[in-house]
Amino acid sequence: MALAVSVGLILVFDLRLLRLAFAAEPVSRIMEQFVPLSLPGFAAMFITGLLLFISQAEKVYQNTFFRFKLALLVLAGLNALLYQLKFYPKMAEWDKSGVVPWGARVSGALSLIIWACIIALGRTMAYEL
Amino acid sequence: MSLQQIWEWSYSSKTVDVLRNAKYAIPVIQSFHLFGLTLVLGTTVVFNLRLLGLGVRKISMPALTNQLWRLAVGGLLLSAATGILVFIPDPARYAANTAFKTKLVILVMAILFHFTVFRKVVRAKVPPRPRRAALIAAASLTLWFCVGWAGRAIAFLG
Numbered sequence: 001m002a003l004a005v006s007v008g009l010i011l012v013f014d015l016r017l018l019r020l021a022f023a024a025e026p027v028s029r030i031m032e033q034f035v036p037l038s039l040p041g042f043a044a045m046f047i048t049g050l051l052l053f054i055s056q057a058e059k060v061y062q063n064t065f066f067r068f069k070l071a072l073l074v075l076a077g078l079n080a081l082l083y084q085l086k087f088y089p090k091m092a093e094w095d096k097s098g099v100v101p102w103g104a105r106v107s108g109a110l111s112l113i114i115w116a117c118i119i120a121l122g123r124t125m126a127y128e129l
Numbered sequence: 130m131s132l133q134q135i136w137e138w139s140y141s142s143k144t145v146d147v148l149r150n151a152k153y154a155i156p157v158i159q160s161f162h163l164f165g166l167t168l169v170l171g172t173t174v175v176f177n178l179r180l181l182g183l184g185v186r187k188i189s190m191p192a193l194t195n196q197l198w199r200l201a202v203g204g205l206l207l208s209a210a211t212g213i214l215v216f217i218p219d220p221a222r223y224a225a226n227t228a229f230k231t232k233l234v235i236l237v238m239a240i241l242f243h244f245t246v247f248r249k250v251v252r253a254k255v256p257p258r259p260r261r262a263a264l265i266a267a268a269s270l271t272l273w274f275c276v277g278w279a280g281r282a283i284a285f286l287g
Binding site for chain 1: 152153155156157159160163164166167168169170171172173174175178184185186187188192196197200274277278
């Protein structure tokens with residue numbers, strides 16, 4: 001259920017980067033209003049995920065879908081980190097012009113795709129346990 | 130044609146047989162089901178936080194409704210469509226499942242609430258009084274999260 005409060009909120013921000021939602025609001029405002037709310041959601045996801053993992057660690061670790069899911073989680077983290085390092089520092093500038101740099105748009109699109117795949121892999125791995 | 134006959138007919142159809150026997154058909158459909166759920170629950174949480182004044186305060190309720198209501202409706206349609214696809218290959222199993230029956234009842238209540246009381250309050254020009262906002266948020270969050278939990282419980286309860 002924490003899925004909704006983590007991924008559900010991040011995708012609002014991703015959609016803004018792609019101008020598919022809140023196009024009239026500055027990106028910085030959407031980020032400041034939505035992204036902090038997702039952090040407790042992500043914390044809950046990691047804690048409950050860890051608990052599920054340790055309950056049958058050996059079996060889960062062997063699962064190919066689980067391994068791909070972990071890899072994609074790392075990728076989602078790297079994608080967010082890249083945004084923070086490359087596009088966040090100059091956000092005030094490009095936000096004023098109203099044009100989201102193409103790299104930031106790619107980052108938003110990647111985030112949407114990666115999280116959708118993480119959901120799919122998480123669901124599918126249960127069928128292989 | 131009765132509902133029973135519809136299920137029997139679809140159960141024995143070739144298309145549904147493919148769904149039932151393809152190894153990854155159900156988990157893939159369920160992934161879309163979960164993605165729809167993420168949209169419905171995610172937007173519901175946002176609306177309720179705004180209603181309670183606990184978050185997204187710098188974005189007006191009309192702007193939120195204008196931008197997010199369609200995501201909620203889209204998510205609900207996606208979840209409903211994929212939910213039906215998960216149901217039809219194995220209707221007897223679900224029909225006998227207490228968690229599934231509970232989920233359907235709460236789901237109907239949640240949808241009715243969402244498209245009447247809740248829709249009205251997120252579209253109102255004047256924000257509701259704090260007490261009313263709290264009641265509505267409590268009802269909305271309880272209903273939708275119970276739909277999710279009951280759904281998850283289907284796999285674990287008979």
